[in-house]
Amino acid sequence: MSLWIAVLATSLGSYLLKLAGLSVPERLLDSPRVQRIAALLPVALLAALTAVQVWASGQTLALDARVAAFGFAVVALILRAPFLVVVIGAAAVAAAVRALG
Amino acid sequence: MSGEDFAEPAGWERTRSAVVRNALGVGVAVGAYGLSFGALATTSGLSIAQACALSILTFTGGSQFALVGVIGAGGSPAAGVASALLIGVRNAMYGLRLAPLLRVTGARRLLAAQLVLDESTAMAVAQDEDRAARLGFWSTGLAVFVCWNLATLVGAVGATALGDPEALGLDAAVGAAFLALLWPRLTGRGPWITALVAGAVALALTPHFPAGVPVLVAGLVAVTVGMRIPETPR
Numbered sequence: 001m002s003l004w005i006a007v008l009a010t011s012l013g014s015y016l017l018k019l020a021g022l023s024v025p026e027r028l029l030d031s032p033r034v035q036r037i038a039a040l041l042p043v044a045l046l047a048a049l050t051a052v053q054v055w056a057s058g059q060t061l062a063l064d065a066r067v068a069a070f071g072f073a074v075v076a077l078i079l080r081a082p083f084l085v086v087v088i089g090a091a092a093v094a095a096a097v098r099a100l101g
Numbered sequence: 102m103s104g105e106d107f108a109e110p111a112g113w114e115r116t117r118s119a120v121v122r123n124a125l126g127v128g129v130a131v132g133a134y135g136l137s138f139g140a141l142a143t144t145s146g147l148s149i150a151q152a153c154a155l156s157i158l159t160f161t162g163g164s165q166f167a168l169v170g171v172i173g174a175g176g177s178p179a180a181g182v183a184s185a186l187l188i189g190v191r192n193a194m195y196g197l198r199l200a201p202l203l204r205v206t207g208a209r210r211l212l213a214a215q216l217v218l219d220e221s222t223a224m225a226v227a228q229d230e231d232r233a234a235r236l237g238f239w240s241t242g243l244a245v246f247v248c249w250n251l252a253t254l255v256g257a258v259g260a261t262a263l264g265d266p267e268a269l270g271l272d273a274a275v276g277a278a279f280l281a282l283l284w285p286r287l288t289g290r291g292p293w294i295t296a297l298v299a300g301a302v303a304l305a306l307t308p309h310f311p312a313g314v315p316v317l318v319a320g321l322v323a324v325t326v327g328m329r330i331p332e333t334p335r
Contacts, residue, residue, distance in 0.1 A: 005178065041191065045187055052174055
C-alpha cells in the first residue's frame with residue numbers, strides 16, 4: 001500500500017465514521033457498552049503508540065535518548081505545561097542527550 | 102458592544118460573541134497541535150503534500166498522529182490506517198450526540214460531518230440552548246479547520262527546512278506528542294489500567310511481529326481488559 005493510498009483510505013474511513021454518527025438511528029450505537037469501547041479505544045491505541053515510540057526501534061526494544069525525552073514529557077504534563085512546550089521540550093532533551101553522548 | 106448591553110436581544114448577542122470568541126481561542130490552541138503534526142508527519146516520511154492532504158481530508162488529530170506514528174516506526178501503511186480508524190471510532194459517538202442538536206440534512210449534513218471533532222463536540226454540548234450549540238459547533242469546527250491546516254503547512258515546511266530530524270530530537274517528540282494526547286483521557290482507574298496494559302502488551306509483542314501490528318493487537322487487548330474494570334464514580 002503506497003503512502004498516498006494510506007492517506008486517502010484514512011481520510012475516507014474517518015469521514016464515513018463521522019457521517020455515520022450523524023446519520024444512523026440513535027439506538028443503534030447508543031448503548032453504554034459501545035460508548036465505553038469508543039472511549040477506551042483512543043486510550044489504548046495512544047498508550048500503545050507511546051510505548052512503541054519511546055522503547056521500540058524497529059523490531060527491537062531500545063533504551064536511548066527517547067526515554068529521557070519521555071521523562072521530560074511526563075514531568076511537563078504533570079506540571080500542566082502546554083502541548084507545544086511538552087513536544088518541543090522533549091525534542092530538545094533528546095537532542096541534548098545525543099549531543100552529550 | 103458595551104453600548105448594546107441594554108438592547109432587547111442583548112442576552113443572545115452576548116452569548117453569541119462569547120461562543121465565537123471561545124471558538125477562535127480553541128482554534129488557535131489547536132494550531133499548536135497542527136504545527137507538531139506537520140513537523141512530525143514529514144519527519145516520519147510523508148511529503149508536505151501528504152501531510153496537508155491528511156489535515157484537510159482526514160481532519161481528526163489523533164488518527165492523523167497514529168497514521169504517521171506507525172509509518173514513522175517502520176510499520177506497514179495498512180497497520181497505520183487500521184490504528185487511525187480505530188482511534189476515529191469515537192467521532193461516530195460524537196455524531197450521535199450532535200445529531201439532535203444540529204438537525205442537519207442533505208448537503209449541510211455532509212459538510213457538518215467533516216467538522217465532527219473532539220473540540221467542536223465539546224463546545225456544542227456545553228451550551229445551554231440549541232442555537233448556541235449549533236453556533237458553537239460550526240464556529241469551532243471552522244476555526245479549528247482553518248488553524249489546523251495552516252499550522253500543518255507551516256510545521257511541514259518548517260521541519261523539512263530544518264534538516265536532520267534525529268539531531269534535533271524530532272523523533273523523540275513523537276512519543277511526547279502521543280503522551281500529551283493521551284494524558285487528558287486518563288480520567289480514572291479504567292483508562293489508566295487500559296493504558297498500562299496497552300503499553301506493556303505492545304512492547305511484549307514488538308520483537309515478534311512487524312511494526313504496527315503490536316499497536317493494533319495491544320489496543321484491542323487493552324480495551325477488552327478495560328471493559329472488565331468497573332467504572333469509577335465521578
